[in-house]
Amino acid sequence: MHASMEAATPLFGCAIHRLLAQPLLPVSSLDPAHSAGPTPYPSTPRRAFPAWLMSVLLHVVLMTSGAILLATTRGGTEQEPDRPVGIAIVEALPDRTQYTTPPDLQVQEAVEGEANDQAAAMAAAAPPADLDAPLDLEGVLAELSETPMPGSVGTTGDALQGSDTALPGTDPLGDGGSKPTTTKVFGVSGTGSRFIYVFDRSDSMNGHSGRPLQAAKIELIKSLRTLTEQQQFQIVFYNNRSQPFVPTGSTARMFEGSEVMRKRAEDFVRNMTAFGGTEHEAALKMALRMGPDVIFFLTDARIPRLTGRQLREIRARAERAGTTIHAIEFGAEPAAPDDSFLRELAADNGGQYRYLDVRQFRADGAWDTEPQ
Numbered sequence: 001m002h003a004s005m006e007a008a009t010p011l012f013g014c015a016i017h018r019l020l021a022q023p024l025l026p027v028s029s030l031d032p033a034h035s036a037g038p039t040p041y042p043s044t045p046r047r048a049f050p051a052w053l054m055s056v057l058l059h060v061v062l063m064t065s066g067a068i069l070l071a072t073t074r075g076g077t078e079q080e081p082d083r084p085v086g087i088a089i090v091e092a093l094p095d096r097t098q099y100t101t102p103p104d105l106q107v108q109e110a111v112e113g114e115a116n117d118q119a120a121a122m123a124a125a126a127p128p129a130d131l132d133a134p135l136d137l138e139g140v141l142a143e144l145s146e147t148p149m150p151g152s153v154g155t156t157g158d159a160l161q162g163s164d165t166a167l168p169g170t171d172p173l174g175d176g177g178s179k180p181t182t183t184k185v186f187g188v189s190g191t192g193s194r195f196i197y198v199f200d201r202s203d204s205m206n207g208h209s210g211r212p213l214q215a216a217k218i219e220l221i222k223s224l225r226t227l228t229e230q231q232q233f234q235i236v237f238y239n240n241r242s243q244p245f246v247p248t249g250s251t252a253r254m255f256e257g258s259e260v261m262r263k264r265a266e267d268f269v270r271n272m273t274a275f276g277g278t279e280h281e282a283a284l285k286m287a288l289r290m291g292p293d294v295i296f297f298l299t300d301a302r303i304p305r306l307t308g309r310q311l312r313e314i315r316a317r318a319e320r321a322g323t324t325i326h327a328i329e330f331g332a333e334p335a336a337p338d339d340s341f342l343r344e345l346a347a348d349n350g351g352q353y354r355y356l357d358v359r360q361f362r363a364d365g366a367w368d369t370e371p372q
Contacts, residue, residue, distance in 0.1 A: 179230035183223045185296045186367065188326045188352045192293025194232045194254060197223070198283050200299035201237040205274040205330075212300055212330050212358045213274045214365025221266050223296070227257030234290060235265060238283035239276035254290055281310050284325075288317045295323055297345070300330035300358070305341045315348045325349035330358050 178193035185197070197220055205213040220235070227233055232254040235245040246252045247264050255261045278301040287295050295318075306314070318325055327342040336343070336355030346353040361367055 178232065179228075180293075181227065181231055183226045185219050185223050185298070185326070186328050186354055186356060188296065188328060188354045190294035190296060190324060190326055190351075192324070193230065194290075194292040194294070195223075195227070196234045196236065196254075196287040196290060196292040196295050198236045198238065198287050198295055198297045200239070200278065200301060201243075201272055201274045201276075202239040202278040202299075202301060203275050204278075204300050207300075208332070208358050208361075209363075210274075211361040211363070211365045213272075215358070215361045215367050216298055216330075217269050217272065218366055220269050224257070224262050224265055224269075227262065229256050229258045231257045233257055233265070234287070234292070235268065236283050236287055237272050238279065239274070240279050241276075242279075242283040242286050244286065254292075278304065280304070280306055281314070284314055285317065288314070288321055288323060291321045292323055295325045295351075296328065297325055297342075298328040298330070299342070302329075302331075302337065302340060306345065311341065311344060311348060314345070318349045323349065324351050326351035326354075328354045328356065330356055332358055 180191055180193045182189050182191045183195060184190075199216050199220065201213070205216070224233065234252075234254050237243050244252045245255070245265055245268050247255075247261070247268075255265070278299070280299065280301070284295070284297065314325075317323075325345060325348075327346040329336065329340060329342045331337070334357060336353075340353075340355075343353045345351075356367070
């Protein structure tokens with residue numbers, strides 16, 4: 001619009017200029033009624049304005065009108081988008097006005113534009129400020145347990161395990177070596193030098209006047225007393241959570257079967273109570289991470305069952321550790337169930353399966369009947 005007005009203004013001005021530049025005619029030459037007869041008084045010729053002055057005035061009027069029109073058009077409700085303010089070189093061309101940015105400013109603007117694009121991309125990729133991601137504590141602990149510690153071989157990221165530099169049946173300290181022995185739990189015998197007892201302490205063990213838990217404690221203490229300094233042991237009681245034997249001033253690990261340590265372990269067993277639900281898998285995996293020769297696994301819980309996938313994973317870990325798993329099941333029926341997952345657990349890991357009717361335990365929880 002601006003260009004069209006600027007182009008039309010000179011043409012219009014030139015036309016008016018030519019019109020004004022023509023000589024003015026007397027009135028008699030325009031009106032036929034005055035063409036005849038004498039003039040009552042002598043006429044005085046009009047004095048014409050210089051043509052250049054009229055042209056200047058006309059251009060000023062036209063340019064002022066155009067400026068007012070442009071200001072009125074830009075004063076509407078529609079706003080132009082914001083543009084960055086900077087330094088520009090103005091160059092007047094015949095048909096338009098051209099604005100150019102100096103070369104050094106062009107480089108600076110390009111750098112700033114790239115930085116702004118990167119900031120916008122980072123802001124778009126960032127999570128919302130009010131988003132609190134839940135903490136996957138179980139996943140963190142699981143990853144820690146699978147992460148090797150510095151200077152070790154194998155999976156030693158968990159404090160609950162023995163030395164991976166020592167094979168089953170050898171002394172982890174390297175002083176004389178460990179001596180294998182055979183110990184029993186409810187008539188189920190296991191041979192090795194590193195033993196872990198994984199016993200259920202869920203609320204169901206309080207049934208039948210507490211005899212299941214009491215019997216389990218008695219048998220566990222009897223088995224501990226057969227160990228010597230040449231063997232190592234650990235005890236893991238579990239319900240919804242696993243609780244290993246950790247003496248005061250020590251850390252959770254395999255302990256030698258010295259008389260002092262066995263007495264501290266006996267106190268730990270005697271003070272154990274039963275409550276809560278049952279989580280088999282976590283307790284078994286905790287024991288397997290310590291790399292024992294033998295695990296004695298005891299529970300009265302058929303539900304929840306270990307799934308096929310869980311059993312396969314436990315078997316794979318036991319094979320890597322060279323561990324035999326014996327399973328002892330408490331129940332209130334005369335015979336063992338045919339579909340017990342404990343039977344499969346023992347068979348998969350080279351162990352023995354033993355079923356015991358808790359109704360046959362004595363009132364004090366003792367069990368003194370050898371399996372047939």
